[in-house]
Amino acid sequence: MTDPLVARMRPFGTTIFAEMSALAVRTGAVNLGQGFPDTDGPKEMLDAAAEAIHNGANQYPPGPGIPALRAAIGAHQQRFWGLDYDPDGEVLVTAGATEAVAATILALCEPGDEVVCFEPYYDSYAAAIALAGAVRRPVTLRPDAGGHYAVDPDELRGAFGPRTRMVLLNSPHNPTGKVFTRAELALVAELCQAHDVYAVTDEVYEHLVFTDAATPHVPLATLPGMRERTLRISSAGKTFSCTGWKIGWASGPRELVSAVLRVKQFLTFVNGSPFQPAIAIALGLPDDYFSEFRAGLQAQRDLLVAGLRDAGFGVLLPEGTYFVTADITPLGGTDGVEFCRSLPERSGVVAVPTQVFYDHEDAGRRLVRFAFCKRPAVLNEAVARLRKN
Numbered sequence: 391m392t393d394p395l396v397a398r399m400r401p402f403g404t405t406i407f408a409e410m411s412a413l414a415v416r417t418g419a420v421n422l423g424q425g426f427p428d429t430d431g432p433k434e435m436l437d438a439a440a441e442a443i444h445n446g447a448n449q450y451p452p453g454p455g456i457p458a459l460r461a462a463i464g465a466h467q468q469r470f471w472g473l474d475y476d477p478d479g480e481v482l483v484t485a486g487a488t489e490a491v492a493a494t495i496l497a498l499c500e501p502g503d504e505v506v507c508f509e510p511y512y513d514s515y516a517a518a519i520a521l522a523g524a525v526r527r528p529v530t531l532r533p534d535a536g537g538h539y540a541v542d543p544d545e546l547r548g549a550f551g552p553r554t555r556m557v558l559l560n561s562p563h564n565p566t567g568k569v570f571t572r573a574e575l576a577l578v579a580e581l582c583q584a585h586d587v588y589a590v591t592d593e594v595y596e597h598l599v600f601t602d603a604a605t606p607h608v609p610l611a612t613l614p615g616m617r618e619r620t621l622r623i624s625s626a627g628k629t630f631s632c633t634g635w636k637i638g639w640a641s642g643p644r645e646l647v648s649a650v651l652r653v654k655q656f657l658t659f660v661n662g663s664p665f666q667p668a669i670a671i672a673l674g675l676p677d678d679y680f681s682e683f684r685a686g687l688q689a690q691r692d693l694l695v696a697g698l699r700d701a702g703f704g705v706l707l708p709e710g711t712y713f714v715t716a717d718i719t720p721l722g723g724t725d726g727v728e729f730c731r732s733l734p735e736r737s738g739v740v741a742v743p744t745q746v747f748y749d750h751e752d753a754g755r756r757l758v759r760f761a762f763c764k765r766p767a768v769l770n771e772a773v774a775r776l777r778k779n
Contacts, residue, residue, distance in 0.1 A: 410424070422740060425761045439665055442666075451483075456670075462670035463673065464476070473622070482651050486627060488638070491592060494653075501524065504553040509749055511528065512592070530753050531568060538568065556590055557582060559578060561591070566708065567709055572605060589616060591623060598628065598687055690762045690769060697770075698776065726757055729741075737778070739776055
């Protein structure tokens, strides 16, 4: 029989994360491939979830999300970014940011529409674009002379055309750790308005920009003329170390949020009833929580970066997120997939090959990604293993 899978999804097999995690289990390697923490989030949040479960919050919540969480999301965005969203109609709770991105693309893109994105990109972006029958137009991020990933303005301008429907922007950026500069964002805003297209921003690492970053995090929606055409996506998983809860949200103009809700209701319908009040509590935590959490991640980044350099990797210092990109060229590596498949046996550590996040694979062929969102003891063990090889 022929392959029953629709043609547009045949390029998408088992994710690289599943493959590498299975390798970690089989070999007993330290798994620095998949980006999830190995510690739990704040006690106030965990206690609130347990209380909600025991007090009966175990049935379907309202379709857009419980009012308390939508209000907390709105207040949080006003508090940190000065963005004013009406919780009743401009905020939608989703099953993580991944669903928010997929529902948005499905809601806004017709077959043949083009989506400008930046490679390397999170793998679900390509799959969601394919599901919609749309076409991705990747713009390649490349290291500049200072070792920071940058956008080529001419390449970005050239990606926009008559079929462009939206630009999908992830900042702080996974997998590179790049934080888009105000100048880069201004160019994106200029092009969105000139071509009359929507912007979709994935900002799940909004609170994980490190103190030595060249630029702070600036939401694209805060730029002139962009609030009315931007759908802003974030989630609780990264900021509060609860990736398994899958509580995300989308915020934007009422008509865009309504369009996404009309698709979302036929994907997961609703999700995470007892977790929603807990995330509402977490979003209101004092500023100290956010600054201390960031400081802890920055220390873990520095620990891993130093170890990778000692082990001979070329390291591109990330400005944010959970991840650091390393060049395998100094170690004689020429292909990241082969390198990562053999690394667990050779060194007892798992990483992810960055080239799988590119359309233009050669641009990332010698780059691999390590996650530093792990306890210092785990990172120290990984570093010790890498230094021996």
